[in-house]
Amino acid sequence: MQEHTTTSGGGEQIPASDSTTAPQRSAMVAIIGRPSAGKSTFLNTACGEKVSIVSPVPQTTRNAIRGIVNSSRGQLVFIDTPGYHESDKKLNLLLKSIAHDRLPESDAILYLVDASREPGREEELICAMLASSSARIVVGINKIDLPDSKPGMVRLFLQKQLPLVPSDRIFEISAEKDTNIDPLLLMLFDLAPTGDPLYPKEFYTDQDVDFRISEVIREKAMLNTRDEIPHAVYVEIADLEMRKNGKELWVRAFLTVERESQKGMLIGKGASMIKKIRTEAVKDLNGIFPYRINLDLQVKVNKNWRQKDPVLGRLMKR
Numbered sequence: 001m002q003e004h005t006t007t008s009g010g011g012e013q014i015p016a017s018d019s020t021t022a023p024q025r026s027a028m029v030a031i032i033g034r035p036s037a038g039k040s041t042f043l044n045t046a047c048g049e050k051v052s053i054v055s056p057v058p059q060t061t062r063n064a065i066r067g068i069v070n071s072s073r074g075q076l077v078f079i080d081t082p083g084y085h086e087s088d089k090k091l092n093l094l095l096k097s098i099a100h101d102r103l104p105e106s107d108a109i110l111y112l113v114d115a116s117r118e119p120g121r122e123e124e125l126i127c128a129m130l131a132s133s134s135a136r137i138v139v140g141i142n143k144i145d146l147p148d149s150k151p152g153m154v155r156l157f158l159q160k161q162l163p164l165v166p167s168d169r170i171f172e173i174s175a176e177k178d179t180n181i182d183p184l185l186l187m188l189f190d191l192a193p194t195g196d197p198l199y200p201k202e203f204y205t206d207q208d209v210d211f212r213i214s215e216v217i218r219e220k221a222m223l224n225t226r227d228e229i230p231h232a233v234y235v236e237i238a239d240l241e242m243r244k245n246g247k248e249l250w251v252r253a254f255l256t257v258e259r260e261s262q263k264g265m266l267i268g269k270g271a272s273m274i275k276k277i278r279t280e281a282v283k284d285l286n287g288i289f290p291y292r293i294n295l296d297l298q299v300k301v302n303k304n305w306r307q308k309d310p311v312l313g314r315l316m317k318r
């Protein structure tokens, strides 16, 4: 992964003296796009750290997650948002409002479009929502590494739907392969107002320890299951305890599903599934935190939690 703090992808060096001579810039940037467009992948690549979980399942992200890019030019605070999906279901409406509500507070908007899919009605609805903000939009046409991607088709779509966004603010990128991310970041710095950083420079996210742990566990559950299960899971952190003079964090967490049958599938034959999820989560978590994670992971049922306002409210409070 490239280091995004000092150089641009075009080979242009941002002089180190910039930090002392040029005024610092600072911006909040909302990342908007359909489910699975690659918003969270972009955030992780731009920040150089795993800030937001990623899976092939649409609607992986359920919260407004902040990731911070620090450079000699200043600071960009990205807000990853849940994929914008048209549906009347309670959970979907909440997810959509999380994305929508981030727009007014943003200095710039990064709109990501998946170039490997036809831009359908949902994409048109997003463009309609963004049109009045054209002056502060940067577009990433994502997944150009895929052989079936059609960036030209997306450009034509954008010309029609967002005619006020100039072509030099549209970038063909691969969030996964780190292609053209730096020039896009430079453009966002150009749009950013001058100002002091919003977060200390050593920060790359503002998430609590328990939220990050629960998200990594949820990612592993989503990656290892199919059908309705990835959407039926949430994670509850029941206990956290620092042990062994700060060298180990003991965590008791519950993978929670909607039905008994789903519980059986998450546990798996001879508990093989829950063990696999636990092992993969611990491996990632040990890479994120400066202490060892000792994870006690169990599965429980909270019937039809996706219809329950208190649970949804708690999960989406961020």
Ligand SMILES: Nc1nc2c(ncn2[C@@H]2O[C@H](COP(=O)(O)OP(=O)(O)OP(=O)(O)O)[C@@H](O)[C@H]2O)c(=O)[nH]1
Residues within 6 Å of the ligand: 033, 034, 035, 036, 037, 038, 039, 040, 041, 042, 053, 054, 055, 056, 057, 058, 059, 060, 061, 062, 081, 082, 083, 084, 142, 143, 144, 145, 146, 173, 174, 175, 176, 177
């Ligand atoms: N080939 C390729 N795959 C990508 C790229 N960016 C993301 N993906 C894949 O697309 C899928 C969805 O990526 P996410 O980053 O979770 O997408 P998202 O927009 O955050 O999705 P939601 O949170 O569900 O809205 C994952 O399987 C990623 O690995 C890319 O540049 N190239």
Ligand SMILES: [Mg+2]
Residues within 6 Å of the ligand: 039, 040, 041, 052, 053, 054, 060, 061, 080, 081, 082, 083
């Ligand atoms: Mg996401």
